[in-house]
Amino acid sequence: MAFNTGLSGLRAASVDLDVTGNNIANASTVGFKSSRVQFGDLYASGFLSSGTNPVGDGVRVQDVKQSFGQGNISFTDSGLDMAINGDGFFILNNGGEIRYSRAGQFGIDKEGFIVNSQNMRAQGYVADDDGNLSGIRGDLQIETDNLAPRRTTSLETSLNLDSRQSVLERRIRDFDPIDVGQLRGESFSIVYADGSGNYPVPVIPATATAREAANAIDAAPGVTATATTPAVMDAGLTDGYISSAADFRFSITVGTAPLPVNVEGVTSLSGLAQAINDSGDNSVSANVIDYDDDNDPATPTVERLRIIHSNGEPLTVAYGDGSLPPGTLFEGQVAVTTDRTVSDVTPGTGTNFVDAFNATPFTITNEFNPIDQRTYNHATSTEIFDSLGNAHEMTQFFVKDPSPGNGVGQSQWSVYLQIDGELVAGTDQQPYTALFDQDGQLESINGDANGEIIITDWVPKDPNGDPNGADGPPANPGDVVSPIPEPANSSAFVLNLASTTQYGAAFGVNDQQQNGYTTGRLSGLDVSDQGVIFARYTNGQSQSLGQVALAAFNNTDGLSPVGDTTWVETFESGQPIIGAPDTGTLGSIKASSVEESNVDLSAELVNLIIAQRNYQANAKTIETSDAVTQTIINLR
Incomplete structure (x- = not known):
C-alpha cells in the first residue's frame, strides 16, 4: 500500500509542478489567467464501512481551477489594443466557433476585419453608413474606403x-419736389414698419404756402420735408430786353414783403442775378441757367433767370419798362424724404402725396459694399x-x-x-x-x-x-x-x-x-470606454464603425480553456450574457492597453519549491517502502 500511496503523491506533486510551471511560463502572456491544483485524499471503504481505523490510500488531483482575477493593465502604442477593466470577455469568431478571451491584442486583416494574432475575428455591434450603432452583432470590420462628402444643409x-x-447705412425715399398746389386739401397717415402706430397728417389748408405744407409733413417721425420756391422768368426777359429798355424796372415780393432790388445800370440777366443776390435777403438767390421750355431736343436752349426762395414762401415777380405789368405768382414746391421706418402711406383726402410715395423707390446713402469695410459694422x-x-x-x-x-x-x-x-x-x-x-x-x-x-x-x-x-x-x-x-x-x-x-x-x-464636409481618407482609429470604435479621417471628421461586445457568465469557473488564451462555453458555465461595455456588470474598455497575466511570479516560485519538496518526500516514501520490503525478503 505504501508504494501506491507514494506513487499517488508523486503523481499529484508532478501535476502541481506542471501547473506551477505553466503559470510561470505564461507570466508574460497577455490575458492569461493563472491556475491552481486542488487535491483530495483517498480512503479505501467497503460497502458498509471503512473500518474503525482507516488508513489513507494517498492523494488525487480533484481539479485544476483558473483564477479569473483582474490582471494589471499596461499601455501600448497600438490603437486597437484593448483591455477589459472589470468583468467580461471579448467574443471571437474562430471560423464559426465562438470563443471568449481576455487578450485584447487586435489588428486588421487584409479584408478590414478586426482580428487577433490567430485571425479570430472580434465581434460587436455594427454601425450603418451614417455611424449609427445597431443592435445587430457581427464581425467588426473597418471600412478603409474614402469617406463620402456631405453637403452643408x-x-x-x-x-x-x-x-x-x-x-452706417441709411435707406431713404427721396421724392421729387411736389407743387404745393397738389398738396392743398390733402390729408394722409404715415404707417411705420415696426407697427408702432400711424401718424396722421392733418388736412393741408387750401391757402397753405409750401413752407406751411412742409411743416405739417415734417412733424411726422421718420419724415423730412423742406420747401423751396423756384421762379424761372419767361421768354420776355432777355439780355436784349434789359439793355434796350428805356426805364427797366424789376420787383420781387416774398410772401407779402417787397424785396428791394437795385437794377440801376443792369444790362444783362447775369447783372440782374447779381443785383438780386446783393439784395440782403439770404433766403433768396438767383442765377442764369440754360433752359429748354418745351423739353424738345431739337429746340436749342436759351438763357433764363432763375430765382429760388429757400424757405418756400410764395414769390411774386414783375418787370417792365416804365410801368410794371401784373406780377407772376410762384407758389413753391415741397421735397420729402422718408427713412426705412416708414413702410406705407394711407390716404385720407387726396392721393397726390400717396402716389408720389409709391412711385419713389428706396435709395441708400453709404450703400453696403462687401469690399469696403466702411460700409458694414x-x-x-x-x-x-x-x-x-x-x-x-x-x-x-x-x-x-x-x-x-x-x-x-x-x-x-x-x-x-x-x-x-x-x-x-x-x-x-x-x-x-x-x-x-x-x-x-x-x-x-x-x-x-x-x-x-x-x-x-x-x-x-x-x-x-x-x-x-x-x-x-x-x-x-x-x-x-x-x-x-x-x-x-x-x-x-x-x-x-x-x-x-x-x-x-x-x-x-x-x-x-x-454639418458639411469634404471627402476624407482614414487616418486613425480611436476606441472609447464603451468600446465604440471611431474612425478618424483626414477631413477632420470621425465616424462610429461599431462597438465591441462583451460576454459574461454566471459561472466563469465553468469555462473550458482551449488554448490561445481563449475559453469556450460549457454546460457548467451557463450561457453567455452579452452586452455593451460599461453596462450592467460588464467592465469598461481601456484603449491602447492590454491586460497582463495575473500570475504572481513570487508566489509561483514559492509554490515551485513546495511542489519540489512534496515530490521528493513522496519519492522518499517509495524508497523507504522498498527498503522495508527488501528487509522482509532477506529474512531466512
Missing part, C-alpha cells in the same frame, strides 16, 4: 453684435460644402440700421450673405432685417421668430466663376422647409442666427457649426 451661428456701434466667414465636397467661403455681413419707431426698446440690423464673393439669399436686392429687443435678444429675422434664413439661390461655382457640376438651387424655392430633409437634393441650406445677441460688448463669434 445647416449652419448655426452664435455671435454678439456690438450695440455701441454707430449707424461686422463680418464673419466660415467654410461650407457643396454636394461634391468642394469647400466654399460664406461671409455674413452685419450693418446697423436706425432704430425702428422712436428707437426705444428695439434695435435693428441688416444682414447680407455672400458665398465666394457673390451675394446670395436675395441680399443683392434687399438685406434681411434682424430685430433685437431691449435685452439684446433676437426677436426675429424678416418676421421669422426662429431666427432662420433659408438660402435657395446659391449656385456652387469653381474658381473661374463657372458652375462646378454640384447640385444647384431647388426647382421650387418656396417648397424648401427647415430643417432640410435628408437626403438633400439641392444646394439649399438653412442659416440659423437664433443665438445671436446684441449686447454692449465687442463683436465676437461664440460658435459656428455647419
